[in-house]
Amino acid sequence: MQSSHAAVHVSALFDEPNLIADAGLLPLVALAERAGLPGLAAQVRIEAADNSGGAHPAAKVMSLLGAMCSGADSIDDADRLRHGAMDRAFAGIRAPSTLGTFLRSFTHGHNRQLHRVHREFLARLATHAPLLPGAGQLMFIDIDPTHRRVYGRAKQGAEHGRLKGQRTLHPIVATLSTPLARPVIGAVRLRRGKAADVRGAKSFVAQALAIAKEAGGTGIRMMRADSKFYTADVAAACHRAGAYFSLTTGMNPSIAAAIGRIAEDAWVPIRYPEAFVDPDTGEMVSDAEVAETEYTAFTGHTKAEQVTARLIVRRVRRLNPQEVTGQGELFDSWRYHPVFTNSPFGMLQAELHHRQHAVVEQVIADGKSSALAHLPSGNFQANAAWLTLWAMSHNLLRAAGALASAFHAKATTATLRAHLIHVPARLARTARIKLTAHLPANWPWQSAYHDLFEAVHRSPSTP
Numbered sequence: 001m002q003s004s005h006a007a008v009h010v011s012a013l014f015d016e017p018n019l020i021a022d023a024g025l026l027p028l029v030a031l032a033e034r035a036g037l038p039g040l041a042a043q044v045r046i047e048a049a050d051n052s053g054g055a056h057p058a059a060k061v062m063s064l065l066g067a068m069c070s071g072a073d074s075i076d077d078a079d080r081l082r083h084g085a086m087d088r089a090f091a092g093i094r095a096p097s098t099l100g101t102f103l104r105s106f107t108h109g110h111n112r113q114l115h116r117v118h119r120e121f122l123a124r125l126a127t128h129a130p131l132l133p134g135a136g137q138l139m140f141i142d143i144d145p146t147h148r149r150v151y152g153r154a155k156q157g158a159e160h161g162r163l164k165g166q167r168t169l170h171p172i173v174a175t176l177s178t179p180l181a182r183p184v185i186g187a188v189r190l191r192r193g194k195a196a197d198v199r200g201a202k203s204f205v206a207q208a209l210a211i212a213k214e215a216g217g218t219g220i221r222m223m224r225a226d227s228k229f230y231t232a233d234v235a236a237a238c239h240r241a242g243a244y245f246s247l248t249t250g251m252n253p254s255i256a257a258a259i260g261r262i263a264e265d266a267w268v269p270i271r272y273p274e275a276f277v278d279p280d281t282g283e284m285v286s287d288a289e290v291a292e293t294e295y296t297a298f299t300g301h302t303k304a305e306q307v308t309a310r311l312i313v314r315r316v317r318r319l320n321p322q323e324v325t326g327q328g329e330l331f332d333s334w335r336y337h338p339v340f341t342n343s344p345f346g347m348l349q350a351e352l353h354h355r356q357h358a359v360v361e362q363v364i365a366d367g368k369s370s371a372l373a374h375l376p377s378g379n380f381q382a383n384a385a386w387l388t389l390w391a392m393s394h395n396l397l398r399a400a401g402a403l404a405s406a407f408h409a410k411a412t413t414a415t416l417r418a419h420l421i422h423v424p425a426r427l428a429r430t431a432r433i434k435l436t437a438h439l440p441a442n443w444p445w446q447s448a449y450h451d452l453f454e455a456v457h458r459s460p461s462t463p
Contacts, residue, residue: 016084016426017084017085018084018085018426018427018428019084019085019424019425019426019427020083020084020085020086020089020424020425020427020437021080021083021084021422021424022070022080022421022422022423023423023424023425023437023439024069024400024417024420024421024422024423024449025066025069025070025089025090025421026089026425026437026453027400027449027452027453027455027456027457028066028069028396028397028400028421029062029066029090030456030457031125031128031129031396031399031400031403031456032062032065032121032396034128034456035121035124035125035128035399036121036124037058037061037062037065037117037121037392038058038059038061038062039058040117040120040121041057041058041060041061041062041117042057042058043113043116043117044057044061044110044113044114044117045057045110045113046102046105046106046110056092056094057102058092059092059093059094060094060098060099060102061114061117061389062092063078063081063092063093063094063099064078064099064103064389065389065392065393065396066081066090066093067080067081067099068370068371068389068390068393069393069396069397069417069421070417070421070422071370071417071421071422072370072371073370073371073372073373073374073376074374074376075096075099075100075103075376075377076096077096078094078095078096078099079095079096081093082095085426085427088427088429088435089427089435089437100377100382103377103379103382103385103386104377104379104382106379106381106382106384106385107381108381108384110381110385111381111384111385111388114385114388114389115187115188115388117392118188118388118391118392119211119214120214121392121395122184122185122186122211122214122215122392122395123214123215123216125395125396125399126215126216128399129399129400129402129403129455130402130403130409131181131184131215131395131398131399131402132176132177132178132181132184132215132216132217133178133180133181134178134179134180134181135176135178135181135215135216135217135218135219136216136217136218136219137178137219137220138178138179138219138220138222139176139177139178139212139216139217139219139220139221139222140176140177140178140183140222140223140224140353140356140357140359141174141175141176141186141208141209141212141217141221141222141223141224141243142174142175142177142183142223142224142225142357142359142360143172143173143174143201143204143205143208143223143224143225143229143360144172144173144225144226144357144360144361144364145170145171145172145173145191145197145228146170146171146172146173146364146368147161147162147163147166147168147169147170147193148168148169148170148171148368148372148374148375149163149166149167149168150167150168150169150374150375151167152378153167154378155167155169155375155377155378156378156379156380156383157169157190157191157192157193157380157383158193159192159193159194160193160194161193161194161195162197167193168193169190169191169192169193169375169380169383170190170191170192170193170194170195171188171189171190171191171372171387172188172189172191172197172200172204173185173187173188173360173363173364173367173391174186174187174188174204174205174207174208174211175359175360175363176211176212176215176217177359181402181409181410182359182362182398182409182410183359183360183362183363184215184394184395184398185363185391185394185395186208186211186212186215187204187207187208187211188387188388188390188391189204189384189387190375190380190383190384190387197228197229198228198229198231198234201229201231201233201234201237202231202233202234202236202237203237205223205229205234205237205238206237206240206241208223209221209223209237209238209241209243210241212243213241220244220344221241221242221243221244222243222244222245222246222343222353223238223243223244223245223246224245224246224247224353224354224356224357225245225246225247225248225357226247226248226357227247227248227249227250229247230247230248230249230250230297230340231298232297232298232301232305232306232307234247235247235297235298235307236305239307244341244342244343244344245340245341245342246339246340246341246343246350246353246354246357247339247340247341248337248338248339248340248354249297249311249338249339249340250338251336251338254299255295255311255338258293258295258311259293259311259313259336259338261293262291262292262293262313266291266292266293267289267290267291267315268289268290268291268347268348269287269288269289270287270288270289270290270348271286271287272285272286272287272288285316287316287317288314288315288316289314289315290312290313290314290315290347290348290351291312291313291315291347292310292311292312292313292347293310293311293313294308294309294310294311295308295309295310295311295340296308297309297340307340307342309340309341309342310340310341310342310343310347310350311338311339311340312338312339312341312347312350312351312354313336313337313338313339314336314337314339314351315334315335315336315337316334316335316337317333317334317335318333318334318335339351339354341354362412363394366394366412366413366414367390367394369414370390370413370414370417371386371389371390371393372387372390375387394413397413397416397417397421398413398416400416400420400452401416401420403451403452403455403456404416404419404420404445404448404449404451404452405447405448405451407448408420408445408448419444419445419448419449420445420448420449420452423439423440423443423449424439424440425437425438425439426438
C-alpha cells in the first residue's frame, strides 16, 4: 500500500454533515430496542434534589451502551456519538458531561436496579438471537476475579491488593457459555482493591446460577472456578441451586494423601490434540495422566457441610525433576492438578470441561481492551454502574455477532467492532420518510452486516 499518485495534492476537511463513522450502531441499537432495553432502563429510578442525574435514564443508558459498543473506554469517549449525521440516525444522544452526572448519581440501590436490568436484558437477548445454543442441555458458569489498576488517591475503593505496589479495584465476573457458544456475561460485581477473592462468593455464585437459568440454562448447569472458590459455602450454593460444581483444589496434606492412595495402574494416559500451558511452570503440555478417587472435602466443618464427591487429578511429569524437601518420590517426579467435582460426566470428559474454565479469561481480556481499560470515575458506585454497563454492551455485541454469521458468533468483541460496528456510512433521506445508509462498496463483511441488519429490522411476525 502506498499513497495514490493520481492526486497531486491531498487535503482533509471535516465538513461532511451526512456521514457517520459507526454505521453498525444502526442494527445494534435496533436490536437493543427489539429486546426492550429502553423500557427496562427506565426502571432505574434515580431521585436527586435537582433531578439532574436521574432524568431520562433510558436515553442515558442507551447512549453509554452505544459508546461502549463503539469502543469507548472513558466517559469522554461518548462524545464520538455526536458527529455528522448521528442526530438524524438516533434521537436522545446525551453529552459526556450529562452521562458523567448520571453515573455519579448512582447509589448501591441504584446499582442493584441496573443489575436487574442487565439480567432481564440478557434473558431477552437470548430469545431474540442464538446467543447460547445448547443451553437447554449443558451450560457452563465460570467465575473469576480480576484486578484493574487505577490512579489517584481520591478514587473510592482503590487499595493496594494482590498486585504489588499498585492501587486497584477488584471486579468479579461470571460468564455463561455452552460447548457451542462463546461466553456472555451473567453477573458482575465490583469490590474494593484489597477484598479477598472469595469475598461474597456464596451470594455471587447463587446469583450467577439464577441468571444462568433465566438465560435458558434449563439443563445441566456446571459452575467452574479456581481454588480460591474451593469452599463449603460455594459447594452448598451449587447444591441449593441444583447445579454441579468443578473446583480446583490446590494441594494440602489431605489432598496429597488422597492422591497418594491412587493405585499406579489407575492412571490413564492422555494426549492433548492442542498443547496447553502448565499453570505451575509455564511449559507447554501435550501428554499427561488422569485418575480419580472419592474424596470428602471440608472435614473441618460440621457433618452437614462436608461434601463427598470425585477428586479428578491430572499429573504431568516434571521435565527437570529435583529433590523437593519433605516430599516423597511420588511428588518429586510429577506435578499434580486436582479438581473436586460432582460432574455427571466421565472422568476424561469432566477433566476436559474443567480445563476449559479458562474461557472466562477471554471475556476479561476483551473488557480490559475496551470499556475496562479504565474505571473512569472517582466515585465507587459510578464505577460499579460502568462495570454493569460494560457487561450489557458485551452481551449486545455477542448477540449481534450471533445474528451476523457463524464466524462472528465466535469472534472477539474487537473483531465484531472492526467488522460490523466501525463501518462508515452516508445517510440519505428519501421523501422525508425513508433513511438510507450508503456503506462502502466491497466491504469485506457486507454479507454478515446485511444478515444482522435484516434480522433486527425484520417484522416480528416474519419467519
